[in-house]
Amino acid sequence: MIVGIDLGTTTSLVAAIKDGKPTLILNERGKTITPSVVGFSETGELLVGEAAKNQAIAHPDRTVSSIKRIMGTNQRVTLGGKEYTPQEVSALILAKLKRDAEGYFGQPVSEAVITVPAYFTDAQRQATKDAGEIAGFKVERIINEPTAAALAYGFQHKEETKTILVYDFGGGTFDVSIIKMVEGAFKVLASSGNNRLGGDDFDQVVADYLHEQFKETEGVDLKNIEDEKMRLSIGQRINEAAEKAKIDLSTLLETNVNIPFLYSEGDEPKHLDVTITRAEFEEMTEHLIEATRKPVEEAFESSGLDNAGIEIVILVGGTTRMPTVKRFVTDLLDREPLTEIHPEECVAIGAAVQAGVKVGQLDDLVVVDVAPYTLGIEVIDDRFSPIIYANTAIPCSQKRRYVTTSDYQTEANIHVLQGNHKRSSRNTSLGEFVLTGITPKPKGEAVVEVIFDYDVNGIVNVTARDRDSGAKKNIIIKQSKERMGLDEKEDARDMVSNVTFAPSSGMSETGDVQMVEDDTISVTASKEQEGKSSAQIEAEFYLNDARDFLTDKGDNIPSQMKTQIEDTVKQLENAINANDEEKIDKLSDTLLMQLSDADIAT
Ligand SMILES: Nc1ncnc2c1ncn2[C@@H]1O[C@H](COP(=O)(O)OP(=O)(O)OP(=O)(O)O)[C@@H](O)[C@H]1O
Numbered sequence: 187m188i189v190g191i192d193l194g195t196t197t198s199l200v201a202a203i204k205d206g207k208p209t210l211i212l213n214e215r216g217k218t219i220t221p222s223v224v225g226f227s228e229t230g231e232l233l234v235g236e237a238a239k240n241q242a243i244a245h246p247d248r249t250v251s252s253i254k255r256i257m258g259t260n261q262r263v264t265l266g267g268k269e270y271t272p273q274e275v276s277a278l279i280l281a282k283l284k285r286d287a288e289g290y291f292g293q294p295v296s297e298a299v300i301t302v303p304a305y306f307t308d309a310q311r312q313a314t315k316d317a318g319e320i321a322g323f324k325v326e327r328i329i330n331e332p333t334a335a336a337l338a339y340g341f342q343h344k345e346e347t348k349t350i351l352v353y354d355f356g357g358g359t360f361d362v363s364i365i366k367m368v369e370g371a372f373k374v375l376a377s378s379g380n381n382r383l384g385g386d387d388f389d390q391v392v393a394d395y396l397h398e399q400f401k402e403t404e405g406v407d408l409k410n411i412e413d414e415k416m417r418l419s420i421g422q423r424i425n426e427a428a429e430k431a432k433i434d435l436s437t438l439l440e441t442n443v444n445i446p447f448l449y450s451e452g453d454e455p456k457h458l459d460v461t462i463t464r465a466e467f468e469e470m471t472e473h474l475i476e477a478t479r480k481p482v483e484e485a486f487e488s489s490g491l492d493n494a495g496i497e498i499v500i501l502v503g504g505t506t507r508m509p510t511v512k513r514f515v516t517d518l519l520d521r522e523p524l525t526e527i528h529p530e531e532c533v534a535i536g537a538a539v540q541a542g543v544k545v546g547q548l549d550d551l552v553v554v555d556v557a558p559y560t561l562g563i564e565v566i567d568d569r570f571s572p573i574i575y576a577n578t579a580i581p582c583s584q585k586r587r588y589v590t591t592s593d594y595q596t597e598a599n600i601h602v603l604q605g606n607h608k609r610s611s612r613n614t615s616l617g618e619f620v621l622t623g624i625t626p627k628p629k630g631e632a633v634v635e636v637i638f639d640y641d642v643n644g645i646v647n648v649t650a651r652d653r654d655s656g657a658k659k660n661i662i663i664k665q666s667k668e669r670m671g672l673d674e675k676e677d678a679r680d681m682v683s684n685v686t687f688a689p690s691s692g693m694s695e696t697g698d699v700q701m702v703e704d705d706t707i708s709v710t711a712s713k714e715q716e717g718k719s720s721a722q723i724e725a726e727f728y729l730n731d732a733r734d735f736l737t738d739k740g741d742n743i744p745s746q747m748k749t750q751i752e753d754t755v756k757q758l759e760n761a762i763n764a765n766d767e768e769k770i771d772k773l774s775d776t777l778l779m780q781l782s783d784a785d786i787a788t
């Protein structure tokens with residue numbers, strides 16, 4: 187059987203379709219919410235959830251929380267003297283949810299849909315999928331948390347046509363998505379967010395304040411106690427008190443934080459006793475709420491909508507329980523958020539709905555999500571050449587052609603990056619490999635095709651191919667062993683066999699792939715690409731290149747060359763209008779060559 191899982195930074199939930207309806211599964215303590223905390227007891231027993239959370243103060247060195255914050259990185263955590271990767275720790279949480287679901291249904295649960303923040307990168311998604319597999323699940327789908335929230339709403343309102351904004355402020359991440367729902371079909375128009383902004387940050391601000399207050403009244407800096415275990419334990423007590431104070435202040439105007447016997451100097455016990463008002467708290471944390479404004483504006487910009495275009499606002503995540511957050515969202519969007527959606531439960535419910543659709547338990551919902559980041563490759567002079575733009579509907583596949591920059595070059599380095607900057611060095615590297623076996627030709631004549639395939643989970647497969655020889659290489663973009671902290675040697679070897687690093691020896695020459703593309707084309711949102719064929723989208727890359735080239739450098743090349751380019755541009759525009767695929771393809775090629783020659787001539 188299949189379940190939907192909301193694997194959260196602070197809490198996790200699991201749900202499944204029961205009697206035709208998405209239902210939250212109770213854990214062995216009879217609760218729907220399981221803390222995302224893992225630990226080992228003194229006797230070495232594995233603890234997950236409530237039990238692990240309960241020992242966090244006594245044994246901070248044997249307890250791990252908020253692991254989601256480092257998913258997709260090479261960081262490791264030490265638990266009871268042993269090192270674990272973030273995906274291994276997450277797998278322990280997922281395995282516990284799996285056992286709970288099996289206990290609840292009395293049958294094996296082998297498949298899962300797992301949610302991730304919409305703004306999770308490729309590496310973070312891959313790490314989450316790996317975690318699911320380590321836990322023994324077949325991961326049927328990775329879906330975005332805001333999309334899941336919209337599904338939870340849509341399941342109840344299948345007949346409606348509405349534009350929804352989901353504002354998801356959880357324990358560790360902030361996400362915003364704008365989703366169009368048309369009678370059970372969901373299309374994500376835009377997503378944005380911040381993967382390192384959440385309730386944990388509010389706790390931190392309050393904890394820092396408590397430390398300061400203690401230092402002022404007692405003269406002891408608790409962050410600098412020498413005994414590490416004691417320091418961690420006191421830090422944990424203060425963090426928990428800070429979170430509790432924060433939650434109290436969502437309903438109270440004032441709260442007292444009282445931790446007796448927090449520390450002792452000699453025989454003299456010292457207590458923490460601080461009163462915080464809601465006004466003080468709101469002032470301390472205002473910047474954190476303000477930080478959500480930009481992603482919302484970005485989502486508006488890439489969807490081409492504004493406030494007026496939004497019909498429903500859904501609040502997701504525990505942090506949206508704060509009155510200031512509600513006020514902020516209401517002001518920002520000029521609309522009261524919906525109250526019928528449960529902010530902590532809706533993501534798991536939506537994941538269960540998606541799971542139900544996947545196995546045919548539910549049949550009338552369709553979801554189209556988008557790529558959260560722009561992806562492309564590095565080309566000559568540190569320029570970045572985008573191939574798939576942020577907010578393009580997925581799954582999708584996009585091809586671009588490039589030409590060589592050195593005479594008789596037989597290898598090309600394909601460096602895959604994510605980001606919006608014109609300079610490759612300012613974007614995030616996802617991986618690189620060398621395409622070998624390029625047919626030796628004068629520079630600018632050998633054509634390399636680079637193809638990006640984005641799957642429904644938001645995971646990317648990159649292929650590069652020499653058009654003449656057919657020589658081909660491809661990688662699934664996964665972080666390298668070092669960066670990801672994967673244990674399996676197989677994986678690392680896989681990468682290495684695909685990646686031969688330049689410079690090479692012998693006769694072959696390695697060069698960059700030349701970009702005949704300009705940097706200034708604005709982001710083509712999925713909206714603009716809708717209904718166009720892949721060849722048309724590709725041709726538009728070159729048309730943009732050509733127009734910009736003519737504007738920037740048109741006067742520096744022989745006039746005959748310029749006329750030829752102008753002529754090809756016209757023909758290509760006509761071919762696009764006429765929908766003539768074959769002609770589009772041929773003319774794209776001609777234009778690419780002409781631009782390459784022109785580039786060399788300048
Ligand atoms: N009443 C409340 N007022 C303020 N904050 C709250 C309240 N209830 C819960 N929170 C905070 O909400 C956060 C947890 O929210 P949630 O369970 O939605 O996050 P998550 O799913 O674990 O995280 P993420 O989605 O970022 O991975 C915690 O930081 C918690 O302190």
Ligand SMILES: [Mg+2]
Pocket residue numbers: 192194195331356357503533
């Ligand atoms: Mg969440």
